[in-house]
Amino acid sequence: MPDADGHPNREEINLPAVLHALADPMRYRVVATLVREPDGTERTCSSFGLPVSKSTRTHHFRVLREAGLIRQVDRGNSRMTRLRRADLEARFPGLLDLLASNAPAEPAAS
Amino acid sequence: MPDADGHPNREEINLPAVLHALADPMRYRVVATLVREPDGTERTCSSFGLPVSKSTRTHHFRVLREAGLIRQVDRGNSRMTRLRRADLEARFPGLLDLLASNAPAEPAAS
DNA sequence: ACGCAGGTTCAACAAACATCATACCTGCGA
DNA sequence: TCGCAGGTATGATGTTTGTTGAACCTGCGT
Numbered sequence: 001m002p003d004a005d006g007h008p009n010r011e012e013i014n015l016p017a018v019l020h021a022l023a024d025p026m027r028y029r030v031v032a033t034l035v036r037e038p039d040g041t042e043r044t045c046s047s048f049g050l051p052v053s054k055s056t057r058t059h060h061f062r063v064l065r066e067a068g069l070i071r072q073v074d075r076g077n078s079r080m081t082r083l084r085r086a087d088l089e090a091r092f093p094g095l096l097d098l099l100a101s102n103a104p105a106e107p108a109a110s
Numbered sequence: 111m112p113d114a115d116g117h118p119n120r121e122e123i124n125l126p127a128v129l130h131a132l133a134d135p136m137r138y139r140v141v142a143t144l145v146r147e148p149d150g151t152e153r154t155c156s157s158f159g160l161p162v163s164k165s166t167r168t169h170h171f172r173v174l175r176e177a178g179l180i181r182q183v184d185r186g187n188s189r190m191t192r193l194r195r196a197d198l199e200a201r202f203p204g205l206l207d208l209l210a211s212n213a214p215a216e217p218a219a220s
Numbered sequence: 221a222c223g224c225a226g227g228t229t230c231a232a233c234a235a236a237c238a239t240c241a242t243a244c245c246t247g248c249g250a
Numbered sequence: 251t252c253g254c255a256g257g258t259a260t261g262a263t264g265t266t267t268g269t270t271g272a273a274c275c276t277g278c279g280t
Contacts (some may be wrong), residue, residue: 015212020150026260028126046226056269060230063267076276078226092212094204102125102202107198156256159242166239168258187247188256221280228275236267244257250251 006066010087018092019045021067022099026050027060035066035100041082046086117149118177120130120197123178128202131177132209136160141179145210152190 002008022028030048034041045061050088052060059082064070068091069081113119132138140158144151155171164168171191176181178201181192198206 015208016135019129019138020133023130026268027125028129044226052268053270055229055271057153059268061227066173076248079228092208094208098125098202098204098208118233136238154256163240164257165241165259169238171257189258223280224278226276226278229273231261231272232270234267234269236268237264239263240251241260241262243258243260246256248253250253 002066003070004100006065007071008068009090010068013084013087013091015092017067018069018088018095021063021069024060026052026056027064030064030081031083031101032099034070035085035096037083039085040082042075042082044078045081047100050077064094091093112176112218113184114170117181118176118178120178120201123194123197124203125202127176127177128205131179134137134170134173136162136166137174137179140174140191141193142192142196142209142212145195145206147193149195150192152185154178154190155191156189 001013008086018041029050034043034046037043045057046054050060061070061072065072066107068084072079073082075081083096083106085096114120128166132141137212139160143158147153149164155167156164160167171180171182172187175182178194178197182189183192184190195206
């Protein structure tokens with residue numbers, strides 16, 4: 001059962017939901033960006049420079065969170081986002097490598 | 111450039127399109143079914159027993175075809191469907207293994 | 221105390237999409 | 251030649267979903 005924030009535990013992460021979450025360009029960008037950074041990297045939602053409004057951003061991060069791709073934790077004022085690397089690697093070995101080797105450019109960071 | 115039937119060539123297959131194609135339960139089922147069969151297996155569209163109408167079936171197979179996941183060839187009266195195993199393995203190594211180890215039950219075949 | 225930046229919630233809208241019925245085409249077999 | 255099964259094309263429809271602005275909450279820094 002997912003926790004109060006909607007995080008599924010490792011066993012609950014299922015491939016169709018993950019694929020569905022990754023099917024959106026915005027969400028794909030977030031995960032593809034995170035996967036290229038060192039393990040444990042934390043970033044704020046707004047640090048990704050997504051070209052959408054705040055509410056849309058909240059929406060996308062919720063989808064990612066509920067699919068089990070990211071973990072969000074309240075850190076004072078901001079909500080920090082981290083890739084669930086170990087969980088995903090355990091559940092779907094090779095998936096992250098796939099995203100890493102197929103990461104699109106991150107416009108906001110260039 | 112895709113051929114007349116909308117098949118992209120190997121280099122044109124891109125991950126976001128593939129993920130989008132796999133995000134639908136029906137299409138996921140088709141690919142997850144094909145990936146468990148011997149390489150080169152050919153099946154008709156209707157042999158998957160998808161619980162949808164004929165036109166919907168055509169629609170889903172088109173999406174799969176244009177995403178580069180399957181190859182369809184007119185074989186007399188029927189249009190045979192084959193998984194583009196080599197192309198997918200070359201382009202996204204590990205993706206098919208992922209689907210194979212996470213294949214859902216195929217209701218129509220059980 | 222105040223402002224502000226980061227996020228959320230809500231209601232609404234627009235685009236994408238899965239679905240279907242109908243009509244149609246095409247080989248194959250009787 | 252006729253019927254039929256497999257598929258396609260064309261709207262049309264209803265749902266999903268990505269998108270937004272406005273109102274609001276919450277810490278942090280001044």
